[in-house]
Amino acid sequence: MNVRRPMPSASPGFTLVELVLSVGITAALTAGLASAVLLSAYSLPSRRSDSRDTIRANASVQQLAADLSSARTISVRDGVEVEFEVADRDEDGSADLLRYAWGGAGTALMYQRNAGTSMPLVDDVAEFSISTITRNVEESKTTTGSTPSGELLLASFTGWAGILATSQNFTLTHRDWAAQSFSMTWPEGSTDRQITRARCRLRAASRPDAMVLGLIYAPQPAGSSVPRSAIGSPAIIPSSLLTPSYQWTDLAFQDVVVPSGHSVLALVVRGSVSGAGTMERYYDLLAGSNQTFGLWSTDGGTNWNPSLLGQHSYDHPFYVYGRCTLQGSQTTVMQRALVVEAVITIRLTSQSRALATRVALINKPEVTP
Known part of the structure; x- marks a missing residue:
């Protein structure tokens, strides 16, 4: 008996249409992948840049650090500007x-010397700061x-303690002179000592057309x-x-410098x-010794009375004033702020990390705290 076996069928395959489509799709995917890789490569910074x-x-940080290290004075320091x-660098004697x-993110760090043009030191700065470290x-x-002293009372006499003195009249003429010797007390260490004013008790005499002179x-x-020299x-x-009656009368002096x-x-x-005037004089035989005493001359100042033993029995009421320059010292405690170091930080836009350096200031310039 003959058995009929079926014939094996041919292996399945791609049609021409399918093959063309698959090749096109593969090419498109390959091109897209290549573009993505290329764009990614462009977006990454190069190591060389x-x-x-x-x-x-x-370089900009090192220049700033070198300049700042030799600063003598600092006039501006606000974090982004200094x-x-x-010292003189252009040999002009000054x-x-x-x-x-620095003006902010993305701007340049600018450099200027004296009144010259401000020039960019480095462009495209993302971060910049400069901080100073001070020592108090x-x-x-x-x-x-x-200081001027103002007017000072240097000497005076108005009477003896416990004694009712006798008032006497001394008529002043061109030959009859009255004198009052006095000892002065000045502030210690004072200079430029001058007599500015004196007061004595005067009254009119017989000549209203005359003058009274005080020296x-x-x-x-x-x-x-x-007395010997005016x-x-x-x-x-x-x-x-x-x-007609005795009154306190001022005698003002302009240029009496104490020798x-x-x-x-x-x-x-x-x-x-x-008859130019009359000056009041006190007398008492029992008057004690003091630092003032009255004298008189009847020959224009050549000879003076009384004798040394009787001088303390006579005095003219008087005041003498003066001024001087006071000398003094004052100690003050001052707080000074000295810049000893500075920290400079910079980062350009293209950099991921900032550069920082620390610099010591040789001259330690003083700043306002």
Whole structure:
């Protein structure tokens, strides 16, 4: 018996249409993948570019650090700007003023010297800061100063304690002179000592058309009581201003400078002619010794009375004023802020990390705390 077996069928395959479609799809996918890889490659910074930016950033930091290390004074320091003075660099005999400033993200770090044009030191800066480190120093300073004293009372006499003195009249003429010797007390260490004013008790005499002259005399030798040489110009009082009764009368002096080494002077009052005025004088035989005493001369100042033994029995009521320059010292404690170091930080836009450096300031410039 013959058995009929079926014939095996042919293996399945791709049609021409399927083959063309698959090739096209594969090409499209390959092109897309290549584009993605290429774009990714372009988006990554190259090592060569990053290295160049690091060099530029580092160079700018090193220049700023070198300049700042020799700063003498710092006038501006606000975190993104610093202005300071350095020694003369252009040989014009004057110190140079340097300025570094940054305007914000993406701008350049600018450099300027003196009044020159501001130039970009490095472009496209993403971050920049400069901070200063100060050290507080406490210093004591003693200063010596001089101040005018104002008018001072140097000497006076208005009467003896416990004694009712006898009032006497002394008529002033061109030959009859009254004098009052006095010892002065000045502030210790004072300089530029001058007699400015004296007061005595005067009244009118017989000549209202005359004048009364007041002078300051220095004794010879220094320390004695006898007037010998006038100091400066006289104070002049017209006799017409005097009243019939005794009144305190001011004698103003303009240029009476106390000679060095003289602690005793004399107020001398005289008339321009006979009958120019009358000066009050006190007398008491029992008056004790004091630092003032009255004298008189009847021959225009050549000889003076009374004798040494009787001088303390006579005094003219008077006041003498003066002024001087006071010398004094004052110690003050000052707090000073000195810049000892600075920290500079910079990062360019293309960099992932910032560069920082620390610099010591040699001159330690002083700044306002």
